Amino acid sequence: MPDITWEEPYCAEGSACYRIGVDDNGNSYIAVAGREDTYLTDTTDALRQLIRDIKAGKADHLLPE
Template identity: 65%
Template sequence: MPQITWEAPFCGEGNNCFRLGTDTDGNAYIAVNGQEDRPLTDSMESLRALIRDIKAGKADHLL
């Protein structure tokens, strides 16, 4: 597994916490807090697009 630099956990209502991370190869990661050994990975641009879409309300129907 590559060396991942994790951000502090982000916790929503009900203590659903996740973490975002990056590596030196330009990959982005997202994992449930405490399960960083099993992250989802994609490019940094894909992670940026995901965050932009969430901020724009495109995932509100999932909440």
């Protein structure tokens, strides 16, 4: 696992808490708080857009039924 520096968790009303992290190589990470060993990594811009889409309600199809 890369050496990731995690930010404080972001928690929305009634949903899971997420954490954003970065490593020394400039990669960005997002994970469910408490499960940082299972993360998604991509460029900072790609993860930023993913977060914007989730906040805008465009990512409901990503959730399991």
